[in-house]
Amino acid sequence: MDPKISQNSKNFGARKTKFSVSFDVEGADVAWCPGCGDFPILKTLKTALAELEIDQNQLVLASGIGQAGKLPHYLKSNTYNSLHGRALPPATAIKSVNRKLTVIVTSGDGDMYGEGGNHFMHTIRRNPDITAIVHNNMVYGLTKGQASPTTQQEFKTPLQIEGVSLEPFNPLAIAIGLDASFVARTFAGDMNHMKEVFKKAITHKGFSLVDVFQPCVTYNKINTYKWFRDNVYNLDDSYDPHDRVEAFKKAIEFHKFPLGVLYINPNKNPYEDILTVYREDDSPLFKREVDMQRLEKLVDSKRKI
Amino acid sequence: MSEFLSGEDVSIVLCGEAGQGIQTVEEILVQAVKLGGYNVFSSKEYMSRIRGGENSTEIRVSSKRVAAYVDRIDILIAISKGAIDHLEERISDNTIIIGDEKTLEDVERNDVIKIPFLKMAAEIGGPIFANIIAAGALCRVLNVDKEIFDECITAMFKRKGEEILQKDLQAGEEGYKIGEDFISSGKFNVKIKKDPKIRDEILLNGTDAVGLGCIAGGLKFMSSYPMTPSTPLQTFIAGHSTEFGMIFEQAEDEIAAINMGLGASYAGARSLVATSGSGFALMSEAVGLSGMIETPIVIYLAQRPGPAVGLPTRTAQEDLNLALYSSPGETPKAIFAPGKFEDALFLTHQAFNLADKYQIPVFILSDQYFADIYYNLPDIDLSSIENKKYIVETHEDYRRYEITANGISPRGIPGYGNGFVVVDSDEHDIEGHITEDLHLRNKMVEKRLKKFEGITKDIIEPELVGSEDYKILVVGWGSTYGTIKEGLNHLGRDEIAFLHFKQVYPLHESTLNYLEKAEMTIIFENNATSQFGNLIKQVTGFEIHEKALKYNGMPFSVEEVTEHLKSFLEMV
Numbered sequence: 001m002d003p004k005i006s007q008n009s010k011n012f013g014a015r016k017t018k019f020s021v022s023f024d025v026e027g028a029d030v031a032w033c034p035g036c037g038d039f040p041i042l043k044t045l046k047t048a049l050a051e052l053e054i055d056q057n058q059l060v061l062a063s064g065i066g067q068a069g070k071l072p073h074y075l076k077s078n079t080y081n082s083l084h085g086r087a088l089p090p091a092t093a094i095k096s097v098n099r100k101l102t103v104i105v106t107s108g109d110g111d112m113y114g115e116g117g118n119h120f121m122h123t124i125r126r127n128p129d130i131t132a133i134v135h136n137n138m139v140y141g142l143t144k145g146q147a148s149p150t151t152q153q154e155f156k157t158p159l160q161i162e163g164v165s166l167e168p169f170n171p172l173a174i175a176i177g178l179d180a181s182f183v184a185r186t187f188a189g190d191m192n193h194m195k196e197v198f199k200k201a202i203t204h205k206g207f208s209l210v211d212v213f214q215p216c217v218t219y220n221k222i223n224t225y226k227w228f229r230d231n232v233y234n235l236d237d238s239y240d241p242h243d244r245v246e247a248f249k250k251a252i253e254f255h256k257f258p259l260g261v262l263y264i265n266p267n268k269n270p271y272e273d274i275l276t277v278y279r280e281d282d283s284p285l286f287k288r289e290v291d292m293q294r295l296e297k298l299v300d301s302k303r304k305i
Numbered sequence: 306m307s308e309f310l311s312g313e314d315v316s317i318v319l320c321g322e323a324g325q326g327i328q329t330v331e332e333i334l335v336q337a338v339k340l341g342g343y344n345v346f347s348s349k350e351y352m353s354r355i356r357g358g359e360n361s362t363e364i365r366v367s368s369k370r371v372a373a374y375v376d377r378i379d380i381l382i383a384i385s386k387g388a389i390d391h392l393e394e395r396i397s398d399n400t401i402i403i404g405d406e407k408t409l410e411d412v413e414r415n416d417v418i419k420i421p422f423l424k425m426a427a428e429i430g431g432p433i434f435a436n437i438i439a440a441g442a443l444c445r446v447l448n449v450d451k452e453i454f455d456e457c458i459t460a461m462f463k464r465k466g467e468e469i470l471q472k473d474l475q476a477g478e479e480g481y482k483i484g485e486d487f488i489s490s491g492k493f494n495v496k497i498k499k500d501p502k503i504r505d506e507i508l509l510n511g512t513d514a515v516g517l518g519c520i521a522g523g524l525k526f527m528s529s530y531p532m533t534p535s536t537p538l539q540t541f542i543a544g545h546s547t548e549f550g551m552i553f554e555q556a557e558d559e560i561a562a563i564n565m566g567l568g569a570s571y572a573g574a575r576s577l578v579a580t581s582g583s584g585f586a587l588m589s590e591a592v593g594l595s596g597m598i599e600t601p602i603v604i605y606l607a608q609r610p611g612p613a614v615g616l617p618t619r620t621a622q623e624d625l626n627l628a629l630y631s632s633p634g635e636t637p638k639a640i641f642a643p644g645k646f647e648d649a650l651f652l653t654h655q656a657f658n659l660a661d662k663y664q665i666p667v668f669i670l671s672d673q674y675f676a677d678i679y680y681n682l683p684d685i686d687l688s689s690i691e692n693k694k695y696i697v698e699t700h701e702d703y704r705r706y707e708i709t710a711n712g713i714s715p716r717g718i719p720g721y722g723n724g725f726v727v728v729d730s731d732e733h734d735i736e737g738h739i740t741e742d743l744h745l746r747n748k749m750v751e752k753r754l755k756k757f758e759g760i761t762k763d764i765i766e767p768e769l770v771g772s773e774d775y776k777i778l779v780v781g782w783g784s785t786y787g788t789i790k791e792g793l794n795h796l797g798r799d800e801i802a803f804l805h806f807k808q809v810y811p812l813h814e815s816t817l818n819y820l821e822k823a824e825m826t827i828i829f830e831n832n833a834t835s836q837f838g839n840l841i842k843q844v845t846g847f848e849i850h851e852k853a854l855k856y857n858g859m860p861f862s863v864e865e866v867t868e869h870l871k872s873f874l875e876m877v
Contacts, residue, residue, distance in 0.1 A: 031786065057720060057723060058720050078720070079725070080571055082564065082730055083591065086561075086594075089528075089562075093554075093569035097572045097573065098719070098720055101719060119560075183537065277525075284527075284572070285573065286572065290523050290549075295549075298548075303505050
């Protein structure tokens with residue numbers, strides 16, 4: 001295990017007592033490999049939620065399939081573990097029928113950018129007030145080591161035997177290209193950085209994308225904790241995330257990759273706030289009855305031209 | 306003179322290119338005829354293009370209730386030159402063809418009445434008025450009171466401003482004069498009995514009927530991707546969404562559509578998706594998700610001929626198997642197939658309640674023909690509409706997949722109670738968490754399939770039309786209801802009855818008894834392999850003797866049903 005992680009874990013253990021609500025799932029049978037970058041993501045997400053005092057009963061974690069898709073099972077919440085690549089559409093709908101819920105998607109690079117790529121683009125366009133945390137380990141874990149959309153070129157796998165030739169998918173550039181309302185990147189090896197980014201993303205009104213560099217200790221021997229640490233840098237306070245062109249420039253930087261909030265567009269209305277169903281009534285849709293009188297009227301209107 | 310024109314039932318067909326305004330004439334005629342006290346039915350067939358091609362609408366005007374397509378054309382309004390060729394097979398010696406003298410100038414037939422519609426329209430203000438003139442002429446021939454015609458025109462064109470309305474009224478006036486000439490010529494002799502009560506009846510199309518059922522069933526969230534012939538239902542719900550507090554979202558694809566629907570349903574909103582064959586094929590993975598996470602969804606599957614893109618604007622009953630066998634694994638579902646509007650409304654309402662009760666996907670199988678037909682019906686009684694609440698408030702110890710005697714676990718939703726609602730597309734434990742415990746796997750499979758027992762008790766019986774002492778039984782499902790029924794009426798033979806299935810899956814337990822009681826059986830289906838006949842055989846072991854199958858993309862006509870049955874009767 002990466003020494004910095006275990007150290008951070010200890011810190012977290014001490015901090016946990018500060019908050020009354022625990023997001024731990026008792027007896028959870030965690031299926032990740034020891035040392036997996038998913039562990040610090042899980043721990044940090046729990047801390048961020050606790051510090052934000054998110055009401056557990058009003059929290060929904062939606063996920064797809066992959067190692068990251070299992071995360072909701074290890075975090076006390078309402079959970080919608082969907083099909084492969086299909087976390088964003090139900091997450092959007094869940095938020096749209098009950099705006100009181102906090103909806104967070106946990107997904108991986110294959111699930112979000114490959115299988116669910118179409119939803120990724122259109123959810124950014126739709127801009128629901130949900131947060132997508134994408135565990136980006138640049139490889140397929142659950143299916144054992146094939147290339148993912150973000151796998152770096154020349155990376156050899158049992159299927160890409162000559163090495164990957166495809167251009168790696170750049171989620172941040174695409175999100176900024178689509179004028180996403182919140183775009184960030186963080187690193188599983190830096191829990192403090194991750195926590196601050198998660199908190200900003202969750203509190204942001206609108207769709208928030210957080211791409212998390214996450215080492216896969218089993219199938220990715222190239223992009224290791226050390227590799228990431230050597231190839232990232234933190235955006236400092238002088239960086240203004242409201243400039244889309246600058247943000248795009250940052251998004252296409254590589255070796256080294258910038259970490260932090262790259263882009264915020266505060267002027268976008270969340271999808272569900274534009275819906276007519278909330279014009280006169282703030283209540284979740286499950287509480288509403290059929291207006292039979294109106295229905296009678298509608299039927300009657302079919303008697304006339 | 307046409308034998309039908311002196312009768313009680315006239316079939317008028319309007320045919321022209323897309324973009325020539327057939328819909329306007331259709332709308333005026335259908336409304337004016339109904340307001341005038343006649344029963345009306347309309348059906349349309351069209352090509353998959355926005356301009357050009359040849360499209361036609363059949364409008365039946367009758368003293369009796371009619372809800373079926375006929376091949377017969379008594380009056381053909383040929384708006385385009387190609388209309389006559391397009392409908393050649395349906396034109397008989399008794400068909401009166403009316404068209405514009407300029408448009409049809411190359412047409413050399415004795416049975417064509419050429420009228421200078423376009424020239425007259427130009428004098429009024431443009432070619433757009435030609436259709437109104439034609440509508441006026443037809444309404445005069447049909448004895449629709451001029452005041453009623455004007456009432457229709459006013460209602461339809463008032464919003465276009467006083468000047469245009471006056472021109473439309475003037476065009477109607479000209480049309481009535483032409484109609485007067487038609488009557489004097491002796492060629493037209495329409496004597497359909499009027500019933501003033503029809504004026505206030507309800508005029509719907511099949512899509513409206515399903516749409517009303519959706520609202521009645523408590524629909525709150527619909528996400529879909531446009532695809533003919535399911536698009537009209539999407540338009541209906543989107544159009545009424547503000548009024549009835551529903552969300553309509555056009556999804557990026559069908560996969561997103563149904564996954565959104567399931568998400569909304571998980572959070573407690575009754576949800577619907579509408580699609581057609583290929584679009585539904587994309588959804589089938591999520592049908593399995595619905596079954597696995599036991600989250601209700603209603604799927605409106607408006608069929609058209611496939612495979613793949615097939616004939617986009619035509620009709621078919623080809624997707625029963627697709628619906629039935631959609632989804633990986635084994636999971637309960639129910640499939641409805643309405644054949645008349647009352648059923649469409651109440652079955653759709655029932656679909657939402659059944660889906661909620663058993664936490665399953667429920668299908669409504671419609672098709673292009675049913676979605677697009679219009680007819681009048683006296684009333685719709687909504688007093689029996691009731692939506693039972695199946696959602697429970699969760700407590701701290703809540704577990705989503707509690708094993709119960711009937712297989713139904715009380716369904717909580719997030720944000721309603723102190724419990725957590727965990728659902729997973731993986732096999733899961735009682736709490737909803739992922740598991741690979743093979744004993745638990747068995748329990749969960751058995752729990753889900755246990756729901757079949759309840760679903761089986763709620764199956765809607767097939768409807769028997771005709772005498773119970775039948776020797777010959779005609780079987781049909783879904784949209785063929787009206788056509789088979791009228792075909793049988795034409796034959797007037799007491800020994801034949803018609804069994805119509807409005808729920809095609811699971812099959813009602815009475816099915817085999819009905820079939821075995823008959824000496825001979827025949828099934829009508831709009832497909833090439835008798836999908837429903839095969840399902841009946843699979844479930845009951847009974848092989849229906851004769852299969853009348855039509856798969857060219859057009860609905861059965863009354864004449865076809867009658868002919869099929871005549872030759873079948875000769876055989877037996």
